[in-house]
Amino acid sequence: MGELPLTLEGEGRQRILAAAEKLFSDKAFDAVSMNAIALQAGISKANIYHYFPNKDALYLAVLRAASRNLRKLLNDAVDAHGTVVDVLRHFARCHLQALLDRPELVRLVWREILEKGAPRAQEFAEQGFADVFSALVAVLESGQVRGELRADFNPALVATLMLGANVFFFQSRDILRHYPAVGFADDPAGYDAGIVEILLRGLIPESSADTVRA
Amino acid sequence: MGELPLTLEGEGRQRILAAAEKLFSDKAFDAVSMNAIALQAGISKANIYHYFPNKDALYLAVLRAASRNLRKLLNDAVDAHGTVVDVLRHFARCHLQALLDRPELVRLVWREILEKGAPRAQEFAEQGFADVFSALVAVLESGQVRGELRADFNPALVATLMLGANVFFFQSRDILRHYPAVGFADDPAGYDAGIVEILLRGLIPESSADTVRA
DNA sequence: CTTTATATTGACCGATTGGTCGGGCGCCGC
DNA sequence: GCGGCGCCCGACCAATCGGTCAATATAAAG
Numbered sequence: 001m002g003e004l005p006l007t008l009e010g011e012g013r014q015r016i017l018a019a020a021e022k023l024f025s026d027k028a029f030d031a032v033s034m035n036a037i038a039l040q041a042g043i044s045k046a047n048i049y050h051y052f053p054n055k056d057a058l059y060l061a062v063l064r065a066a067s068r069n070l071r072k073l074l075n076d077a078v079d080a081h082g083t084v085v086d087v088l089r090h091f092a093r094c095h096l097q098a099l100l101d102r103p104e105l106v107r108l109v110w111r112e113i114l115e116k117g118a119p120r121a122q123e124f125a126e127q128g129f130a131d132v133f134s135a136l137v138a139v140l141e142s143g144q145v146r147g148e149l150r151a152d153f154n155p156a157l158v159a160t161l162m163l164g165a166n167v168f169f170f171q172s173r174d175i176l177r178h179y180p181a182v183g184f185a186d187d188p189a190g191y192d193a194g195i196v197e198i199l200l201r202g203l204i205p206e207s208s209a210d211t212v213r214a
Numbered sequence: 215m216g217e218l219p220l221t222l223e224g225e226g227r228q229r230i231l232a233a234a235e236k237l238f239s240d241k242a243f244d245a246v247s248m249n250a251i252a253l254q255a256g257i258s259k260a261n262i263y264h265y266f267p268n269k270d271a272l273y274l275a276v277l278r279a280a281s282r283n284l285r286k287l288l289n290d291a292v293d294a295h296g297t298v299v300d301v302l303r304h305f306a307r308c309h310l311q312a313l314l315d316r317p318e319l320v321r322l323v324w325r326e327i328l329e330k331g332a333p334r335a336q337e338f339a340e341q342g343f344a345d346v347f348s349a350l351v352a353v354l355e356s357g358q359v360r361g362e363l364r365a366d367f368n369p370a371l372v373a374t375l376m377l378g379a380n381v382f383f384f385q386s387r388d389i390l391r392h393y394p395a396v397g398f399a400d401d402p403a404g405y406d407a408g409i410v411e412i413l414l415r416g417l418i419p420e421s422s423a424d425t426v427r428a
Numbered sequence: 429c430t431t432t433a434t435a436t437t438g439a440c441c442g443a444t445t446g447g448t449c450g451g452g453c454g455c456c457g458c
Numbered sequence: 459g460c461g462g463c464g465c466c467c468g469a470c471c472a473a474t475c476g477g478t479c480a481a482t483a484t485a486a487a488g
Contacts, residue, residue, distance in 0.1 A: 202416025
């Protein structure tokens with residue numbers, strides 16, 4: 001369909017994967033037909049079956065590639081240097097930016113996680129979770145042993161809170177944009193800066209911080 | 215099919231809606247066939263079309279009912295009395311408990327929000343969001359004017375953080391259960407208690423809370 | 429009993445689905 | 459020239475899809 005005949009190695013396969021990734025990220029598995037994928041890729045439907053035995057295998061390949069890419073993308077956001085507080089600030093910002101940079105990948109993998117009806121590759125899609133989560137927990141723990149952070153909170157709980165804040169922002173920003181009270185829907189960096197600041201300092205004025213335990 | 219002939223008003227309609235709700239909450243729109251709904255409801259497929267003009271209308275009716283129920287359920291979790299801090303604690307716990315009590319409703323509505331490909335009723339599904347979000351913002355603002363909470367944070371941002379913490383927990387608890395560091399995957403009350411405590415007091419030891427602004 | 433309106437159904441429709449098949453096209457070794 | 463071989467396609471398949479329709483069962487109203 002008027003495409004440039006790029007003669008890269010495995011070009012046909014990549015074309016199919018790219019087309020399928022785009023469609024599967026927008027609509028659910030059953031809502032994407034092999035015909036639509038072929039059309040998007042600019043090839044015939046029968047040709048897809050030259051590279052993939054069936055639709056499930058194609059979907060699995062797409063999910064595998066997306067999960068791998070997303071995993072790498074998110075891992076790159078974790079490593080940083082400086083004080084634990086700086087690392088947390090850096091992580092929050094980079095992690096959310098990574099999500100927003102490749103929304104197709106996130107939606108693809110996250111939909112698989114949420115789907116209870118047909119768990120095609122749940123435990124596989126959860127891989128990206130493990131690295132980031134455990135890395136973040138490690139950062140928080142090191143902050144605790146160094147005395148930079150309180151020792152009386154659960155690191156895994158805070159890690160969940162931070163990841164949840166970013167994922168929820170990613171999922172809900174279209175809704176949040178409608179609310180006048182929300183000024184950060186299009187300012188992910190500002191959002192994360194505010195989140196981390198609140199997490200670090202707390203909501204309670206310091207003078208009365210000890211009266212809350214009543 | 216051997217069912218008791220309950221002669222309630224609109225019983226047939228309710229049966230269809232219940233069956234469709236169950237199936238639509240597990241699988242996506244295109245993955246649920248009218249045949250499957252009829253089978254689940256114990257009636258014939260043609261009979262569904264006596265109550266609903268087409269599949270979209272049925273799905274919309276299911277989504278409308280689910281959204282309405284979820285909205286009421288979540289609103290009931292908001293109202294409370296006592297200090298602002300107490301209200302926040304109560305809200306977090308009740309909100310998450312409401313999500314976990316009716317997971318089908320949450321999944322149904324949330325899937326509609328996440329789907330970018332076929333926005334059948336997005337703005338409609340977002341209704342439940344508005345009430346809870348604005349109510350929570352109002353609580354936080356009142357806490358600020360009363361001096362119970364800091365005045366230098368964005369209430370909408372904290373509301374997003376709290377809602378996100380609960381929604382993310384709801385979505386990810388099956389994953390979180392796999393991690394040994396997470397002891398709260400099956401303890402939503404403990405999770406929210408920890409979340410609120412961290413939000414209120416912050417991660418930084420109070421003695422060094424003023425050195426972080428560097 | 430008859431009329432009338434609502435429920436309910438099996439049989440059927442055209443369209444689309446995932447998947448198959450036989451063959452054509454182009455390129456490389458011989 | 460020519461025989462393979464990877465790539466690609468139009469045509470086709472049975473199954474299922476959403477949806478229609480004529481016919482029946484049911485039950486209240488006259």
